[in-house]
Amino acid sequence: MVIVVVVLTIMLNLNPYVMGGTLVILFLMSFAIVWQLIGLVVRSRAILVVVVLAAACNWWFRSVFGDIAGNVLCVALLAGLLLFPATGRYLMARFWCVLDRHRMRACLKVCKVRTMNLDGSLPLMLWARPTKTGEKVWLWVRAGASGEDIEDALTYIAPACFAMDARMQRVRKLSTLVKVEIIRRDPLASSDAIASPLSQLTSLVKNKVKGEGTEAIKAATVEDITAVTPEPVGPEVKKNGSRKTTTASSAPAESANGAVVVSGEDLTDYID
Numbered sequence: 629m630v631i632v633v634v635v636l637t638i639m640l641n642l643n644p645y646v647m648g649g650t651l652v653i654l655f656l657m658s659f660a661i662v663w664q665l666i667g668l669v670v671r672s673r674a675i676l677v678v679v680v681l682a683a684a685c686n687w688w689f690r691s692v693f694g695d696i697a698g699n700v701l702c703v704a705l706l707a708g709l710l711l712f713p714a715t716g717r718y719l720m721a722r723f724w725c726v727l728d729r730h731r732m733r734a735c736l737k738v739c740k741v742r743t744m745n746l747d748g749s750l751p752l753m754l755w756a757r758p759t760k761t762g763e764k765v766w767l768w769v770r771a772g773a774s775g776e777d778i779e780d781a782l783t784y785i786a787p788a789c790f791a792m793d794a795r796m797q798r799v800r801k802l803s804t805l806v807k808v809e810i811i812r813r814d815p816l817a818s819s820d821a822i823a824s825p826l827s828q829l830t831s832l833v834k835n836k837v838k839g840e841g842t843e844a845i846k847a848a849t850v851e852d853i854t855a856v857t858p859e860p861v862g863p864e865v866k867k868n869g870s871r872k873t874t875t876a877s878s879a880p881a882e883s884a885n886g887a888v889v890v891s892g893e894d895l896t897d898y899i900d
Contacts, residue, residue, distance in 0.1 A: 671733070671753070674726045682706070721758035728763050728789050728810055729753045735788035741781040745772030754805075762791060762812035768805060775806045786810070 656662050669676070685705070690698030709715045736743040736750050744750055752768040769775060779796050785808065786794040793811040 671729065674722075721763075724810075724812070725756035725758055725763050725765075728765055729756050731789045732765060732785055732808070735785050736778075736781060739781050739784040739788075741777065741784065743773065743777045743781050745770050747772065751778065759809070760815065762810040765808045765810065766805065767808060769803075775803060778806055778808065782808070 682702075686698065686702045688698075689701045692698065693701060710719060733750060733753060747770075749770045749772075751770060751773065754766040754768055756763055756765045767778060769778070775796065775798050782794045782796060786792065789810050791810045791812045792814070795809045795811065797807045797809065799805045799807070
């Protein structure tokens with residue numbers, strides 16, 4: 629390899645320092661520990677960006693307002709971002725996404741179900757996004773593994789991510805790509821009543837539009853249901869007011885010995 633680099637440098641008249649640096653980089657990248665360090669930096673990219681931004685912000689405040697005032701302003705800014713509802717929800721959602729990536733990797737590495745291939749490589753954590761019920765993490769399955777391995781480990785992923793449940797969804801066009809949904813909350817389990825937009829609409833037209841269906845929609849209570857008087861159940865009455873009688877030919881007649889006779893035929897065997 630060194631001979632090839634020297635020959636290319638002489639023949640193409642390249643910069644020897646650039647070619648030497650390239651050779652050193654290729655030599656270092658041949659070690660497994662270098663790839664492990666690169667993977668650690670890639671997985672910790674969100675934390676590194678936050679730390680660098682916080683350090684740069686603190687340095688700028690200290691250079692403008694002094695050491696003590698700069699530190700106080702930097703802490704106040706961070707606390708305000710966390711306490712303000714909009715930014716607080718955004719930061720917390722991103723925090724759970726980053727935590728899910730690290731916890732899921734640790735779970736897939738030590739869980740009782742085999743999730744690695746024969747080379748010991750774990751699935752790649754591509755990206756994580758917040759959802760209304762938790763987070764979703766996209767995984768790229770390595771060669772030698774399958775989505776069924778990840779599905780078998782869902783019972784371990786949920787407690788590892790401090791969540792209620794974990795579900796997996798496959799991509800039909802590409803079986804290598806799978807999505808794991810982390811369920812942290814159930815919106816339907818809330819005891820608060822869900823407001824209907826129809827009730828707001830009917831409240832606007834109340835006392836303005838006359839007719840059926842303009843009353844505001846409200847929930848029915850037990851008292852409202854039990855207050856309705858049921859209609860008496862009795863013999864059917866004809867339109868002319870006389871009761872409807874049943875003839876012997878249409879109604880089954882029961883004899884003294886328990887047999888049912890209709891129009892002169894014994895139907896006891898057909899009646900259970």
